[in-house]
Amino acid sequence: MSRPSTLSVVIRRIIAAIPSILGVIIVTFILTRALPGDPAAYFAGPAATQEAIDQIRETLGLNRSLPEQFIIYVGELLRGDLGNSLTTGQTVLSDLLTRLPASLELTLAGLLFSLTLALPLGILAATRPGSWLDHGVRVLATAGVSLPTFFTGLLLIYVFYFRLGIAPAPLGRLAILYSSPDQITGLFLVDSLLAGDFETFQAAFGQLILPAVTLGLFALAPLTRVTRASMLSVLSSDFIRTARASGLAPSMILFGYAFRNALLPVVTTLGVVFSFLLGANVLVEKVFAWPGIGSYAVSALIASDYAAVQGFVLTMALLYVVLNLLIDLLYTVIDPRAGVES
Structure with missing residues (x-):
């Protein structure tokens, strides 16, 4: 039986993801309407009269029934309109496109x-x-995942910024003395290199070290454990014993045969960890004043900003689908026998 083409794999994965995305849209819509607080009252301000609040509620369409609101919301999604954020005054799409590169x-x-x-x-x-x-x-990996990310971040700030003074102030992606590089990818390190601005690159890299280490220590445990378990399984297999008996170099056996065959579980775990970190780095973003989508979602939740919360959740769902698709395709690169026939 022939192995499916890459295009057919992509099409099948996209079709299989449609019910999940629809479920995310429905559940998110219902849950955001269950949030405490009145977005119309928040938008009107504490000194607004009830008449003004009612007028804003009518303008936002919150006076309609839930089925009507849902139909309007789905229609806007089909047009690529995620709505406007009450907290920023901008469209949710532009907010997400501005903040997503920072989180990525x-x-x-x-x-x-x-x-x-x-x-x-x-x-x-x-x-x-x-x-x-x-x-x-194993002790090191367990310690990394046992400490909450906000505690690890605060500890690193205290040691390397406050006590030793070798880290920059945790005030976002760049210190106030530097201006952002011309946006090409939205990633400051990449954009500053493309522009040949090594001073900005150094400043952005310095700001990135502590929050990246905070996240990395949290992700260390699952990746280390899976790598160890997968390598143990492969090293005890028959073909490795045959390779040793054939007199192959230990480095060739370890990296040319064992590590390559142990990569599939590691790649699967890598995709799960990446998805988790992208959605759960909100505490790190708050600690380091990082202007990503995590801190944006928290501000939207506090303000009961329906459009922003829905846009955030939908974006995360789409990123998760794309990531799973990339992992499936990467399987065939690592081991063509995988075939992603499912």
Whole structure:
């Protein structure tokens, strides 16, 4: 039986994701209407009269029944309109497009830091099972996931900024003395390099280190554990014993055969961890004043800003679908036998 083409895999994954996205739209719409508070009263201000509040509620369409509001909301979604945010006064789409690169840059940096540690530590632990190194790696990974991200962030700020003075102030993506690079990708590190502005690159990199390490330490445990378990399973397999008996170099056996075959579970975990970090880095963004979509969603929740909350949840759902699709396609690169036939 022939393996499906990449295009057919993409089409099947998109079709399979449609019910999930519809479910997200319905559930989010219902839950946002159950939030405490009145967005019309918040928008009108504390000194507004009841008549003014009622007028705003009518303007926002909140005086209509829930079915009518839902039909209007779905119609706007089909036109690509996510509505306007009450807290910023801008369209939700423009707010998300402005803030999403900040969250992506932070999450990718944290994930890169975590991978840099998790893969070598997992491989070392798997090659020496039961040793002091193996136990030390497991303790380190457990400690990283046991500490809340906000506590880790505050601790890093206290040590490296307040006590040692070697880290910049946790005031967002750039210090006030620097201006943002010309937006190409929205990622400050990439845009500053493309513009040849190495001073801004250095400043943006300095601001990114502590929040990225905070996220990376939290993601270290699952990636290290999965790498270790997957490598242990592969190293005990028959083809590895055959390779050793054939006299192949240990480095070739470890990285050319064992690590490649152990990558599939690691990639699966990597996708799950990335999705989780992208949606759960709100505490890190608050601690470091990072202008991402997580802090934007919190502000919207406090203000009962329906459109902003719905836009945030829908964006996260779409990102999760795209990420799962990329993981499925990456399977075939790592191991063509995977075939993603499901």
